[in-house]
Amino acid sequence: MHMRDLSKDDDFLSHLLVEKLGTGTVPLLVHKMDSSRRLPKTDTQALMAIVRRLVTSKGLLNVVVKTAVDELLELSPIRYYLKSYTQKQINAFATHASRYFELYHPSGSIEIAHTSRYSHHTGKSELCILATRNLAVGAVVTELKGSMANLTDEEDKELKRTDLRNSDIRRDFSVIHSKSMKKNHLFLGPARFVNHDCDNNCELFREGKYITFRVLRPIAIGEEITAHYGDGYFGKKNRHCLCETCEKNGRGGYSPDHHNDEPESSSDSSSGSGSDSDSDSDTSSSDAESDHPEKKPDLNINERRTRRGVYAVTKPKENDSDDSDNEDDEDPVGTPQGDGEIELLAELDTGSELTSLATSSPPSDGSSPAKHATPDLMTPSRRDGASPLSSSLTELTSSTRRSTPKSNQSTPFRSIIATRRQHNAKSESRAPASVPDGKGKSAKPTNASPSCSAEPSKRLTRSASSMMLSDNKGKGKATPTPTATPRAARFQKGGSKDKTKDEETVKKEEVDTRVLRARPSLAVQETPKESPKPDIPHGPDGKPLPTCSTCSNVLPLIAVDSKVVWGLGAEVSKKKKNVKQDCPRCLRHFAIYQRPWPSRVTPRGAISETPREETPVEVITKKVTHKGLSFLDRKLAAAASASASAANSRKSMKHARVEEEEEEEPRSNKRRKSEPEPVLQKTKVTKTYSSSASKKNKRVASPEPVEEPVVVEEPPAPAPPKRKRGRPRLITPPRVKLEDAADADKAVLSQPRSNNGRFGRKDRFRRRGRSMSSCNSAQKKRAEEKEDNSESDGGRASNKRSHDSVDDVEELPRKKTSAQVGQDEAIVQRVLPRPMSGFRGGGLFSNPNPLQYALHAWAGPVVLDDSSSDDEKHPETPDDVDSLAADIATPEEDVTSFVPTLTYKPSPFVFAKSRWNARAGSMKQSYAAATIDIAEKQAYLADEEVSDAAP
Numbered sequence: 001m002h003m004r005d006l007s008k009d010d011d012f013l014s015h016l017l018v019e020k021l022g023t024g025t026v027p028l029l030v031h032k033m034d035s036s037r038r039l040p041k042t043d044t045q046a047l048m049a050i051v052r053r054l055v056t057s058k059g060l061l062n063v064v065v066k067t068a069v070d071e072l073l074e075l076s077p078i079r080y081y082l083k084s085y086t087q088k089q090i091n092a093f094a095t096h097a098s099r100y101f102e103l104y105h106p107s108g109s110i111e112i113a114h115t116s117r118y119s120h121h122t123g124k125s126e127l128c129i130l131a132t133r134n135l136a137v138g139a140v141v142t143e144l145k146g147s148m149a150n151l152t153d154e155e156d157k158e159l160k161r162t163d164l165r166n167s168d169i170r171r172d173f174s175v176i177h178s179k180s181m182k183k184n185h186l187f188l189g190p191a192r193f194v195n196h197d198c199d200n201n202c203e204l205f206r207e208g209k210y211i212t213f214r215v216l217r218p219i220a221i222g223e224e225i226t227a228h229y230g231d232g233y234f235g236k237k238n239r240h241c242l243c244e245t246c247e248k249n250g251r252g253g254y255s256p257d258h259h260n261d262e263p264e265s266s267s268d269s270s271s272g273s274g275s276d277s278d279s280d281s282d283t284s285s286s287d288a289e290s291d292h293p294e295k296k297p298d299l300n301i302n303e304r305r306t307r308r309g310v311y312a313v314t315k316p317k318e319n320d321s322d323d324s325d326n327e328d329d330e331d332p333v334g335t336p337q338g339d340g341e342i343e344l345l346a347e348l349d350t351g352s353e354l355t356s357l358a359t360s361s362p363p364s365d366g367s368s369p370a371k372h373a374t375p376d377l378m379t380p381s382r383r384d385g386a387s388p389l390s391s392s393l394t395e396l397t398s399s400t401r402r403s404t405p406k407s408n409q410s411t412p413f414r415s416i417i418a419t420r421r422q423h424n425a426k427s428e429s430r431a432p433a434s435v436p437d438g439k440g441k442s443a444k445p446t447n448a449s450p451s452c453s454a455e456p457s458k459r460l461t462r463s464a465s466s467m468m469l470s471d472n473k474g475k476g477k478a479t480p481t482p483t484a485t486p487r488a489a490r491f492q493k494g495g496s497k498d499k500t501k502d503e504e505t506v507k508k509e510e511v512d513t514r515v516l517r518a519r520p521s522l523a524v525q526e527t528p529k530e531s532p533k534p535d536i537p538h539g540p541d542g543k544p545l546p547t548c549s550t551c552s553n554v555l556p557l558i559a560v561d562s563k564v565v566w567g568l569g570a571e572v573s574k575k576k577k578n579v580k581q582d583c584p585r586c587l588r589h590f591a592i593y594q595r596p597w598p599s600r601v602t603p604r605g606a607i608s609e610t611p612r613e614e615t616p617v618e619v620i621t622k623k624v625t626h627k628g629l630s631f632l633d634r635k636l637a638a639a640a641s642a643s644a645s646a647a648n649s650r651k652s653m654k655h656a657r658v659e660e661e662e663e664e665e666p667r668s669n670k671r672r673k674s675e676p677e678p679v680l681q682k683t684k685v686t687k688t689y690s691s692s693a694s695k696k697n698k699r700v701a702s703p704e705p706v707e708e709p710v711v712v713e714e715p716p717a718p719a720p721p722k723r724k725r726g727r728p729r730l731i732t733p734p735r736v737k738l739e740d741a742a743d744a745d746k747a748v749l750s751q752p753r754s755n756n757g758r759f760g761r762k763d764r765f766r767r768r769g770r771s772m773s774s775c776n777s778a779q780k781k782r783a784e785e786k787e788d789n790s791e792s793d794g795g796r797a798s799n800k801r802s803h804d805s806v807d808d809v810e811e812l813p814r815k816k817t818s819a820q821v822g823q824d825e826a827i828v829q830r831v832l833p834r835p836m837s838g839f840r841g842g843g844l845f846s847n848p849n850p851l852q853y854a855l856h857a858w859a860g861p862v863v864l865d866d867s868s869s870d871d872e873k874h875p876e877t878p879d880d881v882d883s884l885a886a887d888i889a890t891p892e893e894d895v896t897s898f899v900p901t902l903t904y905k906p907s908p909f910v911f912a913k914s915r916w917n918a919r920a921g922s923m924k925q926s927y928a929a930a931t932i933d934i935a936e937k938q939a940y941l942a943d944e945e946v947s948d949a950a951p
């Protein structure tokens with residue numbers, strides 16, 4: 001993908017899906033790559049309607065996102081925007097759009113919001129990412145993704161260059177450095193809104209071909225997601241950094257002796273060859289010490305420093321110290337480091353930001369930027385910091401609090417970024433001098449100063465940058481809370497030598513955590529045992545400040561271009577005085593979800609209501625009992641022992657296997673009649689099986705979409721389709737009907753795409769290679785096949801691998817799945833991972849939400865046994881839409897795009913069940929056939945499974 005395309009697409013999509021969505025009079029202004037670019041005018045209502053459908057759809061994430069992308073592409077302004085695009089560009093656009101849509105899915109855990117932590121310094125509206133759920137350590141924020149584009153050397157330099165002609169151009173984007181390719185890539189998308197904190201709570205990491213974020217320490221609802229850009233991103237040793245940690249510790253931009261107009265900023269604007277960190281590299285350690293006298297080894301174990309800011313690299317070498325600028329300078333980025341788990345160095349562009357920091361409205365007296373806070377400050381505080389005033393939804397449970405960051409137990413800290421207070425103070429005094437401590441803490445001295453540690457009982461907000469109260473995250477490096485941040489604590493205690501040792505321990509713990517950690521969402525759903533004490537903030541006049549009736553944060557003052565657009569009372573005065581008022585963040589949330597912040601619509605039974613390909617419907621109603629399991633256990637044990645003796649005859653088994661496959665279905669049916677499996681205790685048959693299919697002993701899925709299968713007691717139960725063992729597979733969606741074959745544009749846009757909206761390669765080929773009339777004939781053919789299949793062989797659920805393209809399906813009717821002969825809608829819903837078919841949430845657990853389970857329990861930071869397959873299959877080439885930047889270009893990629901999100905790590909229970917669903921039956925028939933030694937067969941199957949699992 002080209003940098004220009006990505007920039008343009010991101011400008012447009014962020015405009016559509018961030019700026020315009022539910023923001024009303026309070027826009028979430030996104031810094032554009034090119035703010036002078038004219039964007040097609042788009043109906044906000046139409047966009048909101050699409051998002052509303054997304055959030056209310058009962059479907060899998062990738063399916064509903066794909067639908068949303070489809071709908072977006074149908075909008076006239078978007079069609080107009082794409083009219084000159086090639087198919088490949090449309091694919092990339094669709095992929096990028098899916099990243100933004102994903103943010104809004106009810107299963108999501110983050111939101112984009114305003115922050116004014118930096119605005120008062122940069123003079124620009126800034127955005128941030130906030131958690132909408134409590135996030136546990138190790139959780140992967142899967143929806144925080146970005147698209148990448150290859151950068152030529154010229155583009156790389158250009159991005160670092162300060163464009164003096166257009167001061168609006170902000171370099172608020174990430175640049176990822178690929179170690180393997182030794183190239184920089186532009187990294188845009190929702191992930192670009194993650195701000196820097198010197199004590200970051202998330203880290204960038206790579207999982208397969210994905211780059212996403214992993215939680216380093218517990219994050220509370222409403223807390224900002226932060227990453228570490230590197231030690232030199234904001235000047236030497238981040239001396240201009242405005243993060244909360246620096247604010248707490250009086251460092252960086254909050255250092256008493258901080259000056260904005262420090263010389264290193266100018267180096268960024270020069271040519272692009274230099275960077276802020278380059279400057280750092282030359283900085284003596286004594287300089288660094290003076291800036292950060294208490295600086296401890298960085299907590300991010302993955303961090304290594306390079307010439308520019310880095311926030312995700314391989315594990316550090318032994319004795320890697322914080323003052324390793326020179327070492328890193330010399331360290332070629334392509335040199336393998338550590339175990340190579342993370343192969344990307346992630347860096348943010350260091351060019352213009354520092355220039356911006358240094359040049360934007362510097363205080364005339366050179367004082368700390370906080371002294372010049374303007375009223376446009378707003379970052380909603382985290383959930384647990386809120387003082388519930390009216391809504392029970394704002395309350396947190398005690399257990400939730402236990403899982404919240406250590407900050408909650410530590411000395412409360414109140415951010416100086418207390419917009420409304422500052423504003424009020426300003427109004428009253430009419431002069432910045434009204435801020436007595438020089439940090440804007442005067443609005444309510446007891447709250448604003450560190451002395452507020454005398455109020456430990458009060459749960460204060462984190463308020464990364466807002467007008468609100470802010471607590472101390474408690475993550476001060478000097479006072480780690482071992483239980484909250486064991487990793488941090490270790491690194492703070494130990495030197496560099498200990499660090500390596502500790503890393504190993506931590507790594508091990510991480511692995512454990514990956515398996516055992518609780519779902520992040522679990523912590524969110526609990527109900528409070530008791531409400532925290534309301535902490536109603538007061539203004540300088542002693543009067544209580546207006547608070548949001550939902551999140552209880554102080555209502556912000558939001559300014560755009562130095563003009564207050566919200567918060568001065570205009571919007572409140574229209575209403576009655578005592579009417580409750582929500583803050584813009586909660587208003588936006590409500591507009592999107594129709595529910596009070598932070599709750600989102602959670603489709604109930606989304607998984608179970610969606611028929612899966614290759615999943616016999618009757619299996620859905622079966623339950624595995626303990627009795628059945630013990631029986632299966634015995635069988636499994638017998639098979640395992642038998643298989644041990646069969647290692648030397650596996651080759652001959654392959655022939656036998658072929659024969660067996662030919663006979664499998666009839667035998668399967670035979671088995672079902674004669675030997676009912678104990679595990680299938682409750683066999684119910686749905687209407688989706690035709691009598692003709694029963695006659696032929698073959699299963700035929702209903703041509704109708706089976707949203708909620710009506711279960712009827714109607715024996716006999718047809719045999720489930722044979723399932724291959726091994727990796728989960730997706731079934732490729734069929735082609736969508738071309739409503740208007742004459743409309744070429746529409747034909748393009750209505751082509752089937754993969755889950756995130758991209759067009760498959762073969763689809764593109766088809767589009768070029770086939771005329772519209774051939775499309776029509778294909779439709780006819782499908783209709784005929786549909787009839788055929790409903791009467792004959794349609795029940796043979798496809799065992800095709802996911803990379804069987806749509807074309808394959810159409811051109812090879814015998815491979816056609818039963819779902820594909822049904823309606824298109826039904827087929828779309830079949831784009832499901834195969835492993836899920838073995839996961840019967842409703843049957844196994846009291847909370848029948850396998851999607852949630854998979855998302856939160858399994859989508860961990862584990863390097864999966866099959867996670868490398870993507871890379872093995874498709875070496876990453878971010879310059880192409882089929883690569884890192886565009887991960888769903890082909891049907892194969894449909895599979896891979898889903899896997900990281902729904903990482904399949906079955907529990908032993910589920911694993912046993914899913915395995916036995918497939919294996920137990922075939923084993924029995926193998927015994928019955930008695931022509932092949934069962935032991936050999938099992939050995940062969942085990943072999944097959946291994947090879948199936950391989951990419």
Ligand SMILES: C[S@@+](CC[C@H](N)C(=O)[O-])C[C@H]1O[C@@H](n2cnc3c(N)ncnc32)[C@H](O)[C@@H]1O
Nearest residue numbers: 118126127172192193194195196241242243353
């Ligand atoms: C990748 S962007 C993050 C999103 C950005 N806030 C926005 O609205 O687009 C990086 C920019 O955010 C701001 N920023 C993030 N973290 C910061 C920090 N710790 N100190 C100062 N500015 C920061 C700076 O303006 C920086 O250039």
